[in-house]
Amino acid sequence: xxxxxxxxxxxxxxxxxxxxxxxxxxxxxxxxxxxxxxxxxxxxxxxxxxxxxxxxxxxxxxxxxxxxxxxxxxxxxxxxxxxxxxxxxxxxxxxxxxxxxxxxxxxxxxxxxxxxxxxxxxxxxxxxxxxxxxxxxxxxxxxxxxxxxxxxxxxxxxxxxxxxxxxxxxxxxxxxxxxxxxxxxxxxxxxxxxxxxxxxxxxxxxxxxxxxxxxxxxxxxxxxxxxxxxxxxxxxxxxxxxxxxxxxxxxxxxxxxxxxxxxxxxxxxxxxxxxxxxxxxxxxxxxxxxxxxxxxxxxxxxxxxxxxxxxxxxxxxxxxxxxxxxxxxxxxxxxxxxxxxxxxxxxxxxxxxxxxxxxxxxxxxxxxxxxxxxxxxxxxxxxxxxxxxxxxxxxxxxxxxxxxxxxxxxxxxxxxxxxxxxxxxxxxxxxxxxxx
Amino acid sequence: xxxxxxxxxxxxxxxxxxxxxxxxxxxxxxxxxxxxxxxxxxxxxxxxxxxxxxxxxxxxxxxxxxxxxxxxxxxxxxxxxxxxxxxxxxxxxxxxxxxxxxxxxxxxxxxxxxxxxxxxxxxxxxxxxxxxxxxxxxxxxxxxxxxxxxxxxxxxxxxxxxxxxxxxxxxxxxxxxxxxxxxxxxxxxxxxxxxxxxxxxxxxxxxxxxxxxxxxxxxxxxxxxxxxxxxxxxxxxxxxxxxxxxxxxxxxxxxxxxxxxxxxxxxxxxxx
Numbered sequence: 001x002x003x004x005x006x007x008x009x010x011x012x013x014x015x016x017x018x019x020x021x022x023x024x025x026x027x028x029x030x031x032x033x034x035x036x037x038x039x040x041x042x043x044x045x046x047x048x049x050x051x052x053x054x055x056x057x058x059x060x061x062x063x064x065x066x067x068x069x070x071x072x073x074x075x076x077x078x079x080x081x082x083x084x085x086x087x088x089x090x091x092x093x094x095x096x097x098x099x100x101x102x103x104x105x106x107x108x109x110x111x112x113x114x115x116x117x118x119x120x121x122x123x124x125x126x127x128x129x130x131x132x133x134x135x136x137x138x139x140x141x142x143x144x145x146x147x148x149x150x151x152x153x154x155x156x157x158x159x160x161x162x163x164x165x166x167x168x169x170x171x172x173x174x175x176x177x178x179x180x181x182x183x184x185x186x187x188x189x190x191x192x193x194x195x196x197x198x199x200x201x202x203x204x205x206x207x208x209x210x211x212x213x214x215x216x217x218x219x220x221x222x223x224x225x226x227x228x229x230x231x232x233x234x235x236x237x238x239x240x241x242x243x244x245x246x247x248x249x250x251x252x253x254x255x256x257x258x259x260x261x262x263x264x265x266x267x268x269x270x271x272x273x274x275x276x277x278x279x280x281x282x283x284x285x286x287x288x289x290x291x292x293x294x295x296x297x298x299x300x301x302x303x304x305x306x307x308x309x310x311x312x313x314x315x316x317x318x319x320x321x322x323x324x325x326x327x328x329x330x331x332x333x334x335x336x337x338x339x340x341x342x343x344x345x346x347x348x349x350x351x352x353x354x355x356x357x358x359x360x361x362x363x364x365x366x367x368x369x370x371x372x373x374x375x376x377x378x379x380x381x382x383x384x385x386x387x388x389x390x391x392x393x394x395x396x397x398x399x400x401x402x403x404x405x406x407x408x409x410x411x412x413x414x415x416x417x418x419x420x421x422x423x424x425x426x427x428x429x430x431x432x433x434x435x436x
Numbered sequence: 437x438x439x440x441x442x443x444x445x446x447x448x449x450x451x452x453x454x455x456x457x458x459x460x461x462x463x464x465x466x467x468x469x470x471x472x473x474x475x476x477x478x479x480x481x482x483x484x485x486x487x488x489x490x491x492x493x494x495x496x497x498x499x500x501x502x503x504x505x506x507x508x509x510x511x512x513x514x515x516x517x518x519x520x521x522x523x524x525x526x527x528x529x530x531x532x533x534x535x536x537x538x539x540x541x542x543x544x545x546x547x548x549x550x551x552x553x554x555x556x557x558x559x560x561x562x563x564x565x566x567x568x569x570x571x572x573x574x575x576x577x578x579x580x581x582x583x584x585x586x587x588x589x590x591x592x593x594x595x596x597x598x599x600x601x602x603x604x605x606x607x608x609x610x611x612x613x614x615x616x617x618x619x620x621x622x623x624x625x626x627x628x629x630x631x632x633x634x635x636x637x638x639x640x641x642x643x644x645x646x647x648x649x650x651x652x653x654x655x656x657x658x659x660x661x662x663x664x665x666x667x668x669x670x671x672x673x674x675x676x677x678x679x680x681x682x683x684x685x686x687x688x689x690x691x692x693x694x695x696x697x698x699x700x701x702x703x704x705x706x707x708x
Contacts, residue, residue: 026653028652031667032667040496040497056653057660058498058663058664058665059660060663066649067649070556070557076560076564076569078569078652079652247671248477252474252478
C-alpha cells in the first residue's frame with residue numbers, strides 16, 4: 001500500500017527532474033585550434049539553447065577515428081556529434097551510420113555552403129555532415145628571401161620552378177632550407193601531399209578496373225622528384241615532419257617554401273605564433289603535367305551518428321556551430337583570422353574577413369577549383385583528390401606512406417619502394433574483392 | 437670490511453647519473469609546461485622565461501579535478517578488488533598446490549600476452565549491453581581483470597617465501613584458515629602485499645588503451661585528459677606537457693611517499 005502510494009510520487013518527481021535538467025549531448029572532436037574555439041564558445045550556445053548542455057570529448061585524431069568507428073559500428077551510442085572528414089562521410093553514410101540532414105532550417109542557408117565542400121559531404125545528394133572548416137593546399141614562401149634573390153613567382157608555379165628556387169635559397173649553414181614538405185608517414189600526412197604530386201605528374205592510384213597503378217611511370221617520376229627535392233633542399237630529418245613540425249619550422253623562418261594546407265595561413269599570419277607573419281607570400285600549389293588534382297580538398301565536418309538518442313538536440317548544435325551566425329560570433333570575439341575558413345561563400349564576401357585575411361581569395365579559389373570527382377589526368381574510378389574514397393584506403397595509404405618514407409630516408413630506392421607499394425596495394429585490393 | 441671511500445663516491449656518482457638519466461624526460465616535460473608554445477618547439481634550452489600560460493589554457497579547457505577523481509577511483513578501486521580476489525587464490529596456490537598449479541599460473545600470465553585490441557570488440561559489445569560504457573564501474577572491472585595475473589603472481593611468490601612452519605604452528609594452536617590468513621599470513625607478508633598493491637595502482641593509473649576506448653566524458657580518467665591536448669594541426673607541446681605534468685603529479689607524489697614500502701616489498705624475501 002505504502003509502495004503503491006509513493007511510486008507515482010517518485011515518478012512525477014523524476015519526470016520533473018528530467019524536465020528541469022537540460023538534455024546533454026556528447027560531442028567528439030579533435031584538438032585543432034578551430035575546435036578549441038568552438039569549445040570555448042560553449043556558453044554562448046548553452047545560453048541560446050538553455051535546454052541543451054554540451055559535453056566534450058577531445059581526442060587525438062587517430063584515436064578519435066578509431067574510437068568513433070568502434071562506437072558507430074557497434075551502435076554504442078556514446079556520441080551525439082562526431083567530428084569527421086570528407087573521407088569518412090560518404091563511406092559511413094553508405095552504411096547508414098550517419099543521420100541524413102535533409103530538412104535543414106531555412107535560416108541555415110544551405111546554398112551558402114561552398115559547392116565542392118557540400119558535394120564532398122553528401123551521399124546521393126543528401127548532406128550527411130555539416131562543414132565546420134575546410135581546406136585546400138597552397139604554397140607559402142618567404143617574400144623577403146624571394147625579393148632578395150630576385151625571384152618573381154608566377155601566377156601558377158610549377159614543381160620544376162620550385163626546385164630551381166629551392167636550390168637558390170637553400171642555405172643549411174644558417175638553418176634555412178629550400179623547401180619544407182611533409183615526410184611523416186600516414187594517409188593523412190605524407191600521402192596527402194604525395195597524392196597531389198602524383199595527380200599533377202599525370203598519375204592515379206587505380207585504373208578503371210581498380211588495378212593499382214603505383215608502378216606506372218608517373219608515380220616513379222613524382223616520387224623521385226619528391227624524394228630528391230626534399231633530400232637535397234629540405235630540412236634534416238624530413239621523414240618525421242608532418243603538418244605541425246613544418247608549421248613550426250616555417251613559422252621560425254627555417255623554410256624558404258612550404259606546400260601545405262590553406263588552414264595554416266591563419267596561423268602563419270598570427271604574430272604571436274609566427275616570426276614570418278610580415279614576410280609571407282603565397283601562391284597556388286605547384287603543378288607539373290596537369291593542373292588536375294594539384295591541390296587537395298578536405299573538410300572537417302560535424303555529423304550525427306544514427307545511434308544517437310538525442311538527434312534533435314545534436315542537430316540544433318551542429319547547425320549552430322556551422323552557421324554564418326557562428327562565424328560572425330568567432331570573428332567578433334576571437335578576431336577575424338580565427339574564423340573557421342573554407343565553408344561558406346558569405347565568409348569570403350565579408351569585408352572584415354577580407355581585410356584580416358589577405359589570403360582569403362586564394363583559399364576560396366583553391367577550394368572551388370579542387371574537384372574530387374575529376375582529379376586525375378587519366379580516368380579513375382574513385383572520388384577524392386588526396387585520398388581514394390574506399391574503406392580500404394586508410395590502410396593502403398598508410399602502408400604506401402611508410403614505403404615512401406623509407407625511400408626518403410634512403411632505406412630503399414624509390415623503385416623498390418614503389419614496387420613493394422604496388423604489391424601490397426594489389427594484395428589488399430584482392431582481399432577486399434575489387435580484383436580477382 | 438668497509439668499501440673504500442673512492443669506491444663509495446664513484447658508486448654514488450653512478451647512481452645519481454642513472455637516476456638523472458631516468459628522471460630527465462620527466463624534468464624536461466615539467467620544464468616544457470612552463471614555456472610558451474613557440475619556445476617549446478624552439479631549439480632546446482634550459483634558459484627561458486617561465487610562464488603559466490599553458491597551465492591557464494589547460495585549466496580553461498578541461499575540468500582537471502573530474503578526470504583526477506576518476507583516476508583515483510578506478511586505480512584504487514581496481515587494486516582493492518584485485519587484492520581481494522588474488523589473496524585467497526595466491527594462498528591456495530602457495531600453500532595447497534595441486535599438480536596443475538604451475539600450469540594455471542602460466543596460463544594466467546599468458547593472458548597478459550594477448551594484445552588488448554584483439555578483444556576490444558567483444559568487450560565493447562558486452563559493456564554496451566551491460567550499460568557499462570563510460571562508467572567507473574566498467575573501468576574498475578577491466579582494470580581488476582587486467583592486473584589480476586600480475587597481482588596473483590607477485591603475491592604467490594611472496595607467500596611461497598614464507599616458511600610453512602609458521603602457518604602450521606598456527607594451525608596446531610587451533611587457528612582456522614581465515615584466522616591463519618588474517619593473523620599470520622597477512623601481517624608477515626604485508627610489505628609484499630603493499631608493494632603489489634602499489635604496482636597495481638600505478639599500472640591502472642597509467643593505463644591508456646581501455647580508458648580511451650571505453651570512456652567518453654563521465655568516467656574518463658587522466659589518460660584521456662592528456663590525450664585531449666595532442667593536436668594534428670597547431671602547436672601543442674607546452675599545453676600537452678602542462679597537462680601531463682598535472683596528470684602524473686599525484687602518482688609521483690604517491691610513489692615518493694610510498695617508496696620505502698615499495699623497495700622493501702620488492703626486495704622482500706630476497707635475503708633468507
